[in-house]
Structure formats: structure tokens, C-alpha cells
Amino acid sequence: MLRIIDQYAFANRLRAVDPLQKTALAGLTILLCLALDRPLVGWLALGWMMAVTVWYAQVPLRVAGAVIGAESAFLALSVIGIAISVGNEPPATALWAIPFGPLWLSATGGSLQTALHVLSRALGSAAALNFLILTTPLIDLIELLRRLRAPALLIELMALSYRALFVLLDTLDQMVTAQTARLGYASWRATLRSSALLGSRLFIVAYQRSQALEVALTARGFAGELRVLPLSYTVDRQLWLIGVMIAASLVAARWWS
Amino acid sequence: MKRRWLIVALGAAVLITFEARPAYAMHIMEGFLPPLWALVWFAVTIPFWVIGFRQLQRIVREKPEVRLLLGFAAAFTFVLSALKLPSVTGSSSHPTGTGLGAILFGPWVMSVLGSIVLLFQALLIAHGGLTTLGANAFSMAVVGPFVAWLIWRGLAGRAPFWLVVFLAAALADLSTYVVTSLQLALAFPDPAGGILAAFAKFGAIFAVTQIPLAISEGILTVLIMNALQTNAAAELQALAIKGVRA
Numbered sequence: 001m002l003r004i005i006d007q008y009a010f011a012n013r014l015r016a017v018d019p020l021q022k023t024a025l026a027g028l029t030i031l032l033c034l035a036l037d038r039p040l041v042g043w044l045a046l047g048w049m050m051a052v053t054v055w056y057a058q059v060p061l062r063v064a065g066a067v068i069g070a071e072s073a074f075l076a077l078s079v080i081g082i083a084i085s086v087g088n089e090p091p092a093t094a095l096w097a098i099p100f101g102p103l104w105l106s107a108t109g110g111s112l113q114t115a116l117h118v119l120s121r122a123l124g125s126a127a128a129l130n131f132l133i134l135t136t137p138l139i140d141l142i143e144l145l146r147r148l149r150a151p152a153l154l155i156e157l158m159a160l161s162y163r164a165l166f167v168l169l170d171t172l173d174q175m176v177t178a179q180t181a182r183l184g185y186a187s188w189r190a191t192l193r194s195s196a197l198l199g200s201r202l203f204i205v206a207y208q209r210s211q212a213l214e215v216a217l218t219a220r221g222f223a224g225e226l227r228v229l230p231l232s233y234t235v236d237r238q239l240w241l242i243g244v245m246i247a248a249s250l251v252a253a254r255w256w257s
Numbered sequence: 258m259k260r261r262w263l264i265v266a267l268g269a270a271v272l273i274t275f276e277a278r279p280a281y282a283m284h285i286m287e288g289f290l291p292p293l294w295a296l297v298w299f300a301v302t303i304p305f306w307v308i309g310f311r312q313l314q315r316i317v318r319e320k321p322e323v324r325l326l327l328g329f330a331a332a333f334t335f336v337l338s339a340l341k342l343p344s345v346t347g348s349s350s351h352p353t354g355t356g357l358g359a360i361l362f363g364p365w366v367m368s369v370l371g372s373i374v375l376l377f378q379a380l381l382i383a384h385g386g387l388t389t390l391g392a393n394a395f396s397m398a399v400v401g402p403f404v405a406w407l408i409w410r411g412l413a414g415r416a417p418f419w420l421v422v423f424l425a426a427a428l429a430d431l432s433t434y435v436v437t438s439l440q441l442a443l444a445f446p447d448p449a450g451g452i453l454a455a456f457a458k459f460g461a462i463f464a465v466t467q468i469p470l471a472i473s474e475g476i477l478t479v480l481i482m483n484a485l486q487t488n489a490a491a492e493l494q495a496l497a498i499k500g501v502r503a
Binding site: 001002005006027030033034035037042067068070071075077078080081082084085086087106108110111114118121122123124125126128129130132133138141151153154156157158159160161162163164165167168169172192193195196197199200201202203204206207209210211213214217218222223 | 286292317333374376379383388477485
């Protein structure tokens, strides 16, 4: 999932567009979803953001769908938790109630409504967040944080971690392949032992890599600050227009429902 | 009373089997919390970020090169959370890595590094969210590491090494899960039974994945720490000398 999202973040039609613009669009949609807080607003936001991601940014529907599908796992469990009440006796207003041993599982019209409400709000804002992460590489977002004057140390740590992440992940993949080839994951016990070896070796690799980077930087006159050239971006006027349309339709949906 | 909990656990097990997807460590997803609760959890977490970040700045001012190690430490925590663990229920689960991180780097540093990891999880694997970052950071990057660190500090030398590490990692995991259930219960109280019933409900739903996960993570962390002691004694010592364990 990580590599798929990262790949499309670099290879979509909106790659060159200013990250501020994309963040503003996603952020505005999320805020509207939370502030207007109506099921219709959530469903509309879901539709809009999926459409913008798939048609405008040209991320395949298969990918955008897989990302939102994975997010629904947590959502499904939690929404069930909201919809169903557990008590010693069923509430008087219950739509239906099933005795479950000494307990009563019940759902009222109100609890179902809350569940549906939260479901739509979460899906709408998640689609907006997905639009952002499927169209904007993390380095662009870090660059945006720099422009917004976030502390230099935080920016550096994030940029370093982002780089280190893929180095470690590649190492991890190689080690897993080697372990699998030697039946390292053949049984439950072997899996546990292999995972522990993997974790500890990975820590040592991470430590050694950071030391190697330190040596390399010192050799190049590292003075305690990492400087990189800012990237140049374009402004997409059409995307502003789409943003205005989305905001207007969400507000309209709030008054209409 | 006992029978009642057995039935609740059974019911949760049934729910889980319908949901065959492997469960990650619990993160509250984007848009799930009402605006008020999202803000409350940001307000609770921000002091920890400020103190943790100040400590990081002090460490880096003294030793500028430590920032490279810290960058790799955050990446290590992220990659660790992508590791598949064998779980008792058969589905695979994923460790949070916060227990190990708190033992190695201290809880304040972990509150910042853990939050960077959570932000990356939201932005790179669509797990968690931006508006719920405060709530997720509080459960995973603040409560988890502090529980692990308190156990590690409080019991070190008084109990066998493996037991201390196991408890630190497993309870860090469990406390994360308890706090998340509480956060959900506060935001969505049960119409019939109030916050307490809602807490029991969310707790039961997630217990089936999270309790085996906590046990697996505890065992894994013990094995990792044992392997580190034999393979990386020098690195462990260097960490303490560099003052990273704040």
C-alpha cells in the first residue's frame, strides 16, 4: 500500500500543482464535512473527492477504491459499535432488540442515525485526505510546512525519516525474502523468531546507516543544517474553480437537507 | 458476571470473523471524531509535543549529528509497525513499536517521533487522519511510551529482564487500546448505558485483535531486546552516551 500510494503521488496529473492548493482543497472539504455535519454533505464530499481524484488527477479508480476500502475496516467495526447498544434491558424506543444471554443487543432509530451520520462524515473526509495523499508526494508536503514556517528541526527530522523509511523498507524486504527462502516463516515459532531477528537486525542497520550518513555529511562540511533547493510549482486555475464548486455544493447540501 | 463477559467476548469474536481484513494497531480514522473532541485531544497532546520538541532541540544543539540518528529512529518505528506478526487468532497483526522506542529513546522524544510516525501513516498509507492526529497521538505516542517507560524504570533490576521488557511493551500496547476505546466512548456514548457501556462495547469489539497483538508485541520486543544485547551492545551503549535516552 505504501509503495502504491507513493508511486501515484509522484505520477498523477496534478504532480506539478502547488501543494498549498491541493492541501487547501482537501483541508477545506474536511473542515466543511466536520462543520456542516450532515449525512448528505458527507456523501457529496465522498463523490466529489473520488471524482476529482479519478478524473481530474487521473489516479486509477482501482487504486483510489483500494485505499478507501482499506480505511473502511476500522470504520466498519466502530460504526457497528455505535449502532448497537448493549444493556441489561432493551431501551423502550428500540427498533429491534435481541436477547443475547443476559444481555440485550438493541438498535434505536437514534443510534442507527448517528452511525450512518458518522459513516458519511468519515468517508467524506477520508476521501478528501486520500485525494491529497494520492496527488501529493510527502516531500511536497514537507516543503509546504517549510513555507508555513514550521520549526526547522521538525522539517529536517521529517525529511530524513522519509528518506530513511525507503532505505529501511528495502532492507526489510531483502531480509524477509532471505528468511522466507530458508523456511523462516514455516511455523508460528519460526515466524516469531524470524520477526525478532528481523527487528533487531533492522535496528542495527538503521543505526549503522545513520552513522554512515553522519560520516558522509561530515566529509562534505556538515555544519548542523541540511539545506535543499525548493521545487517550483504551477498554479492550476481550474482546480480553484472546482474547489469553489465543491464548497458551494456542500454548503447548499447543508441547507437543503 | 463472568458468563456475561464471556458472551460479550464471543459476540466480538463473531463480529471479527466477518471482518477478515488484518487489523492494524488502532488508529481513529479521518473525520470520525466530532470537531469538539478532535480539538480536545489536540489540546491535551500539544503540551507533550512542546516539551518533547524542546528536549529534542536541546539534544540536537549539543550534538548536531544526533538528528540523523533520530530521523532513522522515526523511520525504524514506522517500518516496525509495518512488520507482520503472527497472532493467536490466526490473522496477522502489526506492532506499534512504541514500547521498544520508549525503552530506547525515552518517552518525551518518543512523543514527537511517534507523532511523526502517525502523521506519516496518515499521509503514506492512509491510516489514521489529520483531524484525528491529536487523539491518535495521545493514545499511541504519549500514553503508550509513558506506560512503557514507567514500567521499564520502575521494575528494572527488581524483576527478570525479559519480564520487565515484556510488561513494558505489552502494557504500552494495551494502554493504547484502552485509551482509544475511551476516546471513542467519550465521543459516542451509548444511548442506553452512557459512556461506561460505550467503553465496554468498543473495548470488547477491539479486544479480540488487540489483546493477542499486545502479547505478540511483548514477546517480540523481548526477543528484539535480547538480540540487541548480544548483537548491538556497542550501539546500545552509544545511545545512552549520546544522551538520546533523555
